[in-house]
Amino acid sequence: MKWSFVSLGDVLQSAEVFVDGDWVESKDQDINGDVRLIQLADIGDGYYIDKSSRFLTSDKAQELRCTFLEKGDVLVARMPEPLGRACIFLGDSKRSVTVVDICIIRPNRQHNDARWLMHCLNAPVCRNQMADFATGSTRTRISRGNLTKIKIPLPPIEEQKRIAEILDRTQSLISKRKEAIELLDTLTQSIFIEMFGDPFTNPKGWEVNEFSSQIKSVRYGTGSPPIYTDEGIPFIRATNVKEGIIKSKDMKRISQEEANKIAKCQIRFGDLIVVRSGVNTGDCAMILREYDRAYAAFDLIVELPLANSIFYNFLINSPYGKICLAPLTRRAAQPHLNAEQLKSLRFIAPPVPIKEEFAQRIEAVEKLKATHRASLTELQALFASLQHRAFRGEL
Numbered sequence: 001m002k003w004s005f006v007s008l009g010d011v012l013q014s015a016e017v018f019v020d021g022d023w024v025e026s027k028d029q030d031i032n033g034d035v036r037l038i039q040l041a042d043i044g045d046g047y048y049i050d051k052s053s054r055f056l057t058s059d060k061a062q063e064l065r066c067t068f069l070e071k072g073d074v075l076v077a078r079m080p081e082p083l084g085r086a087c088i089f090l091g092d093s094k095r096s097v098t099v100v101d102i103c104i105i106r107p108n109r110q111h112n113d114a115r116w117l118m119h120c121l122n123a124p125v126c127r128n129q130m131a132d133f134a135t136g137s138t139r140t141r142i143s144r145g146n147l148t149k150i151k152i153p154l155p156p157i158e159e160q161k162r163i164a165e166i167l168d169r170t171q172s173l174i175s176k177r178k179e180a181i182e183l184l185d186t187l188t189q190s191i192f193i194e195m196f197g198d199p200f201t202n203p204k205g206w207e208v209n210e211f212s213s214q215i216k217s218v219r220y221g222t223g224s225p226p227i228y229t230d231e232g233i234p235f236i237r238a239t240n241v242k243e244g245i246i247k248s249k250d251m252k253r254i255s256q257e258e259a260n261k262i263a264k265c266q267i268r269f270g271d272l273i274v275v276r277s278g279v280n281t282g283d284c285a286m287i288l289r290e291y292d293r294a295y296a297a298f299d300l301i302v303e304l305p306l307a308n309s310i311f312y313n314f315l316i317n318s319p320y321g322k323i324c325l326a327p328l329t330r331r332a333a334q335p336h337l338n339a340e341q342l343k344s345l346r347f348i349a350p351p352v353p354i355k356e357e358f359a360q361r362i363e364a365v366e367k368l369k370a371t372h373r374a375s376l377t378e379l380q381a382l383f384a385s386l387q388h389r390a391f392r393g394e395l
Helices: 008-014 058-063 114-122 124-133 157-196 256-261 306-317 319-329 339-344 352-390
Strands: 005-007 017-020 035-038 074-077 086-088 095-098 102-106 151-153 208-210 217-220 233-236 244-246 252-254 272-274 284-286 300-303 346-348
Touching (some): 058 095, 114 151, 124 352, 217 339, 244 306, 319 346
C-alpha cells in the first residue's frame, strides 16, 4: 500500500526529545569526568560505533544544561560522512550527552518506532533530500531546522515495527559477514607470525637479503596517461592499489589500440604493483587472476615467483614493511620511490618451501574471504532493495 509523505517536523511533534546536542568546549571537558561525551565519530551509518573517549563532570553537564541520552535514542549526525547518518544509541556505563553537531530524537513510542525512524533517515528517500538541504562549502552540514523539512513516509506504528524488524535482520547478517572477514584478516596475520615470527625481531633467525635477490625484474608503468574508454582492458592506477589487492572502484579502461602503445606496461597474475609517488607511496598490491594481462600506470611493476609474490605482498603491506620503506619515501616533500631503491630494501628471506606453504595457507583463507565478500555484496544489494521497497509501501 502507498503511504502519505509528511515532514519530519510534523512526525516529531509528539516526540519526547528532538534537540541538537550541546555546545561542550574543550575547556569544559575532564578526562576523569563521570559523564561520557558522544562524538560524531561514534555515529555510524545505521550502527553505533562507540569509539570516542571524551568526558565531563556531572556538575559541568548540569551547568551547561546538557540533554542526557537514553538507551534507544536516535542520533543523527548533522555533518558528513555521510551527511545525516543515523544510529540507535545503545547506552553506556556512564551517563552520556552528545555534541552540538548531533541531533537527538526520542520519539513518542506510541506513534513512532525508533528503529524504523533510523532506517528511514538512512534510506535514499531521505538521504537524497538531506543533500539538497545541506549548507556550507568547506564544512557541509544540515541544520535541525532543515531536517524537519525532509518528507518521510508515515505508515502505522505496527507497520513501522514490522519494517524495522525486517531491515534489522538483514543488517545483522551484513554485520556478521563483515565480522567474519575481519576475523579472517586476523587469521592471516596469525599464520604469518606462527610461521615466520615477528619480522622486527626475527626470532627464527631468517636470512636478511636485498629484495633484488628475491625477484625477477622491476619495471615502470607508463608515465603518459592513455585515452580511456567506457569498456575495454583494465588500466590500473595508484588509486586502485589498496589493502594488498587491486580494487575495482574507479577502475579505468583502455582500448586494444591504446594497450598496444604501452605493451611493456602489461601486468600478469602474481605481479606486484608498488605505488611510487604520492600520499600512498610504497603501498603494494598483488595482481589477481581477474586482472591478468591488464596494464599499469606510473607505478612499479615487480615480477617474481608466485610464492614470493604472496609473501612479500603481505610483508610490504605490514607495519614492518612500512618501516623499511619509510627512510626512502620521506626523503623529499613529495614522496617518491624508484626501482633501484625498491630493489635495495632488505627483508627477511625464509626458504622457498616455507614461503610456498605460507602461500597455500593464505590462498585458502583468501578463498573463504572471497566467499564472504560475495555474500556481503549480495546482502548489501538485498538491503538496498528492501529499503527501496519498504519506504514505497511495497514490502
